Amino acid sequence: MSYTTLVDVATLRTHLDDPNWLVVDVRHQLSDTAYGERVYAEAHIPGAVFLHCDRDLSGAMTGCNGRHPLPDPEKLAQRLGEIGIGTATQVVVYDDAQGMIAGRLWWLLRWLGHDAVALLDGGLQAWQAASGAMTSLLPTLEPRAFVARPQNFKVHADYVLERIETPHMRLVDARGPDRFRGENETIDPVGGHIPGAVNRFFKDNLLPDGRFKPAAQLRAEWLAVLAGSPPDLVIHQCGSGVSACLNMVAMEIAGLPGSRLYAGSWSEWCADPGRPVAR
Incomplete structure (x- = not known):
């Protein structure tokens, strides 16, 4: 298994x-x-x-x-x-x-x-x-052959730009609500979000103890976020393509596979002043 x-x-x-x-x-x-x-x-x-x-x-x-x-x-x-x-x-x-x-x-x-x-x-x-064991001892590495077979799990900025505010894409921003609104931006030089995006803070997938919410609860919450969009039209982003991945984990747990990642995310998007910004 x-x-x-x-x-x-x-x-x-x-x-x-x-x-x-x-x-x-x-x-x-x-x-x-x-x-x-x-x-x-x-x-x-x-x-x-x-x-x-x-x-x-x-x-x-x-x-x-x-x-x-x-x-x-x-x-x-x-x-x-x-x-x-x-x-x-x-x-x-x-x-x-x-x-x-x-x-x-x-x-x-x-x-x-x-x-x-x-x-x-x-x-x-x-x-x-849970009183799990901890150690400072370094493990002995045993190299193995890893063959990369890249999947179609990501999109680029042009893909997002061409589909802004259309029914052909559901863009989900995993940053905190304040940064999504363009407030308290201390990491990137420009505050705001990509037009048409909806906000789903990555921490909203978790219980207070840091474990994931039950699958049924996640499914109900994500179906509300998607608002009728199928999972394969969902594109995830955040500040730099890191925390957005947790939203993808949550969708998998919820039985909603098929979404993709805009890896450049807000930090790439806002680096080009020609791209639109919403606040």
């Missing part, structure tokens, strides 16, 4: 020594990009490998392609193979940021054709609340 959305703490605990399972720690803070490596070195789930949001899960910035452009698929595939992800590997990914970073690796693996990837439900906080 493979897990494609979520793994709970109890299930992960029973598979910590399973050679076909690999745990990946992607803790990260935008305000302190060295944070993840630092706390990983101090303590992590036994056997977990660390990947960095900027170096491993993102490509090079050009000034016009957003704050977290997608990495080159072949380079990413090489890195994933180096840490031990092969065709049959069950990947479990966690962070301590309510899944915001973990969702990015979930999406990247799915994009490259690897479906056996799941978030640790509730993240590191859930693991520690």
